[in-house]
Amino acid sequence: MIKNLLDIIQRIKDKNISVWIRDNEIENRIDWVDLDVKNVVNVIKENLYGIPSYDNVILLGMGGSSLAPLVFTTLYPTDKKVYVLDTINPDQIKTVCDQISGKSNIFIVSSKSGTTLETVVLYRYFYDLFPGSFFVFITDEGTPLDKEAKENNKLVFNPNPNIGGRYSAFTEFGLVPSFLAGVDIDKISKDFEDIRENLFEFVNKNFPDFYEIEKVKDDIYYLFFRYEKNDFVMGLWLEQLIAESTGKNKRGILPVVYKNYNFNVPQDMVLGNFELKSYLEDLPKWMYVWFIYTAAVSSYLKVNPFNQPDVQLSKDVTNKVIRENYNIFEYYEVVDNFDAIFERVRDWVLGIGDCSYVAIQFYSSFDYFDLLENLRDKLVKFSGRVVVCGFGPRYLHSVGQFYKGGPEKAAFIQVIVESKNDLGYINSYFVAQALGDLITMKNLNKKVRGFYVKT
Numbered sequence: 001m002i003k004n005l006l007d008i009i010q011r012i013k014d015k016n017i018s019v020w021i022r023d024n025e026i027e028n029r030i031d032w033v034d035l036d037v038k039n040v041v042n043v044i045k046e047n048l049y050g051i052p053s054y055d056n057v058i059l060l061g062m063g064g065s066s067l068a069p070l071v072f073t074t075l076y077p078t079d080k081k082v083y084v085l086d087t088i089n090p091d092q093i094k095t096v097c098d099q100i101s102g103k104s105n106i107f108i109v110s111s112k113s114g115t116t117l118e119t120v121v122l123y124r125y126f127y128d129l130f131p132g133s134f135f136v137f138i139t140d141e142g143t144p145l146d147k148e149a150k151e152n153n154k155l156v157f158n159p160n161p162n163i164g165g166r167y168s169a170f171t172e173f174g175l176v177p178s179f180l181a182g183v184d185i186d187k188i189s190k191d192f193e194d195i196r197e198n199l200f201e202f203v204n205k206n207f208p209d210f211y212e213i214e215k216v217k218d219d220i221y222y223l224f225f226r227y228e229k230n231d232f233v234m235g236l237w238l239e240q241l242i243a244e245s246t247g248k249n250k251r252g253i254l255p256v257v258y259k260n261y262n263f264n265v266p267q268d269m270v271l272g273n274f275e276l277k278s279y280l281e282d283l284p285k286w287m288y289v290w291f292i293y294t295a296a297v298s299s300y301l302k303v304n305p306f307n308q309p310d311v312q313l314s315k316d317v318t319n320k321v322i323r324e325n326y327n328i329f330e331y332y333e334v335v336d337n338f339d340a341i342f343e344r345v346r347d348w349v350l351g352i353g354d355c356s357y358v359a360i361q362f363y364s365s366f367d368y369f370d371l372l373e374n375l376r377d378k379l380v381k382f383s384g385r386v387v388v389c390g391f392g393p394r395y396l397h398s399v400g401q402f403y404k405g406g407p408e409k410a411a412f413i414q415v416i417v418e419s420k421n422d423l424g425y426i427n428s429y430f431v432a433q434a435l436g437d438l439i440t441m442k443n444l445n446k447k448v449r450g451f452y453v454k455t
Helices: 002-013 037-048 067-075 090-100 117-129 144-151 172-181 185-197 199-206 208-215 232-246 283-301 311-323 338-351 366-383 400-405 425-443
Strands: 056-061 081-085 105-110 134-138 155-157 220-226 252-258 270-275 333-335 357-363 387-391 410-417 447-453
Touching (some): 037 155, 056 117, 067 283, 081 090, 117 144, 144 155, 172 185, 220 232, 232 252, 232 283, 252 387, 252 400, 311 400, 311 425, 357 425, 400 425, 425 447
Parallel strands (some): 056 081, 056 105, 134 155, 357 387, 357 410
């Protein structure tokens, strides 16, 4: 069996697409395997040489355009203050605005498609609010964002289009923000080349659980990642990579990023338990190894690791909500504190007899992280179930594909916290994203409940 897995890995390294279910996405999404990262680094340095001085780096992007830079700029030394804004929550936006006001700022507008709703909204807002600031754009060539930026003589990076967002850590999407923050991207490039040459030796020495891939034959498995502090961001990156790549055709592998929980899961459904802090020393190497892992396990699951067929569902409903006048209180139970949410859902969760996991989808500012983890902790202790959680709209560009297209035996709790700040149409868009996803989940006959927290 190991010989078979090693053969699959080698075929992936050779860019042999026969290891996966064949469709159009496969043939134009695998250039990450042998990317010339050294050339990417050189292009970045050449284009950014001599730009105006700045105090802050503000990255406006979602999913694959934000998570790798978040990892690099959080876990590596930087010499600039970095803000990764992957939300259109009004309170989070206001917090960033207050902190960068009156300072020299460089904004990075990052979207592979050039049409990402949140990124476009953030770009328009900050471009108007901070006139004269330096803007850098990262997008595929020919996108609406690319055309607009070039027409206005802005600096634009066009990464290799044959690399999907969640596999783009070592392209301009991951490295431009990192370089501007002061991260040593030459070291990242060197590590990438090293792991490409020594993949098998690294896996055999550092990752024995890699070979657990061979037992995959059922609909759902779990990977547990324990975080301690800042290494939580690596968990966010892994969550998108693994969940969005494998969660389709009613199958998938669920990454569970946690701190202190004990989950009641049959061990034959667990593919590994990992400490995120163990990845910090050889971060780029581990990221490439997880690329290969995810691609290989997708072969065993018989899914395409490079598409996201169910993500568009929520986008379509959200656009309809934006166009039409929906009464959100027809869809949400109104509460005034988080304890009330727990009291209302605990028996409901326990009453779902066949439930592989519970997901909390939380729409508010990141300041509520501890309260969200507390709600999750109560549910875990009460039910014994696997409980995952994520901030919206971030999760829509990450594990949201798994929620819709992956294993069906799950329960979902969506929470909107009323915003304290009024940023006009941005408030409406933020709520529309939550409601659009809630309606989509109901249309898919998911077990879901929505709550609106009055502040």
